[in-house]
Each structure stands twice: as C-alpha cells, then as structure tokens.
Amino acid sequence: MKKIVSPIFMALSLALPVLSAQAADQIERMTADKMQSYRAANIKWQDEPILPKGAKSALILGDPAKPGVFIAWLKFPPNYPIPAHTHPFTEVITVLKGKLGNGMGEVLDKNRGETLKVGESFVLPAGHAHYVWTEGEETIVELIATGPWDISYSNPKDDPRKK
Ligand SMILES: [Cu+2]
Numbered sequence: 787m788k789k790i791v792s793p794i795f796m797a798l799s800l801a802l803p804v805l806s807a808q809a810a811d812q813i814e815r816m817t818a819d820k821m822q823s824y825r826a827a828n829i830k831w832q833d834e835p836i837l838p839k840g841a842k843s844a845l846i847l848g849d850p851a852k853p854g855v856f857i858a859w860l861k862f863p864p865n866y867p868i869p870a871h872t873h874p875f876t877e878v879i880t881v882l883k884g885k886l887g888n889g890m891g892e893v894l895d896k897n898r899g900e901t902l903k904v905g906e907s908f909v910l911p912a913g914h915a916h917y918v919w920t921e922g923e924e925t926i927v928e929l930i931a932t933g934p935w936d937i938s939y940s941n942p943k944d945d946p947r948k949k
Pocket residue numbers: 871872873877916
C-alpha cells in the first residue's frame with residue numbers, strides 16, 4: 787500500500803527548524819499587576835553601577851537582566867559625561883527633564899552631536915558607539931530597550947565596574 791504523506795505534515799516538518807530558532811529568541815511581553823504612576827520627585831532612585839559615578843536609575847517596568855522589554859528612568863547630574871560605548875540591543879532615549887547631548891563615535895566630542903530637549907528622543911541601533919552628556923542642569927531621561935541589557939565602553943578604562 788502506498789503511504790500518503792499529508793502536505794500539511796510536510797509543510798510542518800519544513801517549518802519546524804525555523805520555529806525552534808525563533809523560540810530561542812522569544813521575549814517576554816510587558817506585564818503589570820496594577821496601575822502605577824511615576825513622578826521624578828518621589829520615585830525610588832538608586833545608584834547606577836554600570837554608568838560613571840553620579841547617575842541614578844529607577845526601574846519602571848520589566849527586568850534589564852532578562853530577555854524582554856524594560857523601561858527605566860535615568861537621572862544625570864549637571865555637566866555629566868558618559869564616555870563612548872555600545873549596547874547589545876537597540877535603545878530609545880527620551881528626555882523628560884533638562885537637556886541631553888548625544889553624539890556618534892568612539893571618542894566623546896561635544897562639538898560633534900546634537901542636544902535633545904524635553905519631549906525629544908533618539909533611537910540608537912545595537913552595536914553603534916555613541917556618547918552622551920548633560921549641560922548645566924540635572925537631566926532625566928527614559929530608556930526603553932530589551933534585555934539582557936549591557937553597556938560596553940569603547941575605552942575599557944571608562945568602565946566604572948572595573949574601577
Ligand atoms: Cu548608550
């Protein structure tokens with residue numbers, strides 16, 4: 787008797803390797819248990835050890851250590867530079883308070899870049915070296931990205947985790 791192989795089964799067996807490759811890269815959907823509002827004045831700020839001393843962060847949603855979307859606020863003091871670095875995944879930065887300078891390249895150069903004001907954003911692709919700085923005022927930005935999050939300094943000597 788002739789064995790009949792269903793076309794659907796054939797299609798499935800062809801698709802399976804593709805599906806499992808996608809499963810390995812699956813990320814968590816954003817979830818929240820309750821409505822919560824955030825204000826810079828009473829949010830719980832913590833020292834941010836992956837950034838040069840002086841930066842504070844507050845996690846709004848998600849977990850930067852896990853695969854998935856997270857949202858955090860970052861607070862920088864006046865005249866604060868973050869030397870050139872890259873991230874493993876795309877980041878979206880929106881200025882909530884103050885002003886943020888942003889430039890592309892392996893070495894911080896305030897003459898090469900632009901200044902973003904409140905209500906302005908930039909999207910940085912994964913692996914692209916950039917640097918940021920604040921001017922004469924405290925600045926708060928919102929960071930949206932996917933974990934596991936990291937920062938890789940173009941000059942390893944700039945890494946505060948190695949100091
Ligand atoms: Cu960055």
